[in-house]
Amino acid sequence: MALSHTILALLSKQPDSGYDISKHFDEELSCYWKATQQQVYRELGKLTKNGWVNFEAVPQAGKPDKKIYCITEGGWRELTRWYTEPTEPTPIREDLLVKVLIGHKMPRQLLVNEVKHRQQIHSAQLKEYREIETEYLSRDSLGNSDRDLEAQFKYLTLKRGIAYETSWLSWCEDVMAMVNNLEGEGKSKG
Amino acid sequence: MALSHTILALLSKQPDSGYDISKHFDEELSCYWKATQQQVYRELGKLTKNGWVNFEAVPQAGKPDKKIYCITEGGWRELTRWYTEPTEPTPIREDLLVKVLIGHKMPRQLLVNEVKHRQQIHSAQLKEYREIETEYLSRDSLGNSDRDLEAQFKYLTLKRGIAYETSWLSWCEDVMAMVNNLEGEGKSKG
DNA sequence: TTGACATATCCAACATGTTGAGTATACTTT
DNA sequence: AAAGTATACTCAACATGTTGGATATGTCAA
Incomplete structure (x- = not known):
């Protein structure tokens, strides 16, 4: 479940929309984590269910509404819990x-x-x-x-x-x- | 569908049982491909359905029966078809x-x-x-x-x-x- | 005005990978 | 004698990643 924690890590820096989070994955994160827009949206849904993030719908003029996601206290607890767990190298497939x-x-x-x-x-x-x-x-x-x-x-x-x-x-x-x-x-x- | 082709590649060297293929993944292949025993067995089932491999049940004294898998002509065609396709770097997740x-x-x-x-x-x-x-x-x-x-x-x-x-x-x-x-x-x- | 591109989200289906358990037999160590 | 290890295969459930599409609006260039 590392995608969820990567998203939590991003949200620990600042609140963000699913769309923008997905762009982060395409840009500066791409050297160590790839995720499609689909995965991000699905994962945000799960994170919300778990109570690790919440969101506010932001209507925009001339653009579709945004959902701005924030990390919650529970999300912080989960992120720090994960941080103390040792990580193993990712299996390779080439x-x-x-x-x-x-x-x-x-x-x-x-x-x-x-x-x-x-x-x-x-x-x-x-x-x-x-x-x-x-x-x-x-x-x-x-x-x-x-x-x-x-x-x-x-x-x-x-x-x-x-x-x-x-x-x-x-x-x-x-x-x-x-x-x-x-x-x-x-x-x-x- | 690269696991299937990795198994085909192994079988192109010599016929082998699922158990032994799985051991190859744990040993000499581990530096570029990881797969569990479960994945190997499941994939062999699919390969058989596709007609890319076939197997012969080999009764053994004192051990469970083996299924020795062989690559078929169709399997060779698929392997060479795959070989001509360009491969992209594997997405990273760390x-x-x-x-x-x-x-x-x-x-x-x-x-x-x-x-x-x-x-x-x-x-x-x-x-x-x-x-x-x-x-x-x-x-x-x-x-x-x-x-x-x-x-x-x-x-x-x-x-x-x-x-x-x-x-x-x-x-x-x-x-x-x-x-x-x-x-x-x-x-x-x- | 048509098409491409950017913003913004969601659904469905499928492929792939993970985890745990179940079924057998036989050899080796404690 | 019991426990652990190795051989050998199977099923089920779930997590994760991929692919293609749907829905909407707005801008910019050909």
Whole structure:
């Protein structure tokens, strides 16, 4: 039940609508949590039932009504309870690795295309993260205020994203090197 | 539907029972795919319905009967069809990062404990991988046989596991450094 | 004016993953 | 002799994630 706690964590920062929470997931949270709009709305319904959040309907001129959700006292209790529980690493599921595993049985070019495709994705993502990092690092030096502390912890999550993308890129290069090496051997023999 | 293709990929190497497939997931596949015994059995049922695998019941002396599953021609077609489809990176969901995100609102020690816990997990996993790697690298040099090729591709998947654990460990150190730095500041002011 | 895009929410169906229990047999340890 | 571990499969219920659509309004560009 970690999606619920991620939403609680967001609402612990400030009240927000389902729509905007969902946008957070698409944007700055995307490096460690993905959720569709559907999931967010469904989960907010459950959180409301549990009494961990409540909402106020806000009519808007020219736009559909909003529901602004707030974390409740019970929500805070649940969030802190969860915070004391140890978390385990998320199980991994990676199609690409399965493709590599049977790489010897499939046309080499298909695998090469896949790896190149992934290289593009990961380097584009890394570039984005690096831009955010540059912006962060160019700010005035940080103090001890709550806001500055918040920014520092957020930066740590960004660093995780950077480490993740970097490790993928270096692995992609390993794969390409190995495959190129095979090609070379093949040529020297044929 | 990637679990189904992972099972097909395993069966493309050799026929196997559900029980043994499930053990593969716990062992050498664990660095890029996790699945419970339950999932494996359920998925084998679906694969059988689709005609992608079939099985033969094998009575055993002193043990329960086995069902040995084989990939069919249709299964091969499906596996190669899947192989030509581009795969996208798996969406990430990491509780620990959510905890870091609200680190400024929670007792510092809780986060420190979490990070230390993860350091232990990742370094234990890395150690395991390194042992397998050492074993692999100490083998006679590899040729061009199908078996040697298979081993090389498998090594690439191991390398991914090593890169993954390594990147977690270096991130954990970043977090600890940042938190220790905060402690220092706090002390110098108090 | 038509279509694309953004705001804002909700429903239904399905796929996938998790958890716990149930049914057997046989070997090993206490 | 009892308890634990390993083999081997099955059912049920639930949690979580995915996909496609429905409902509404408003802005902007072709």
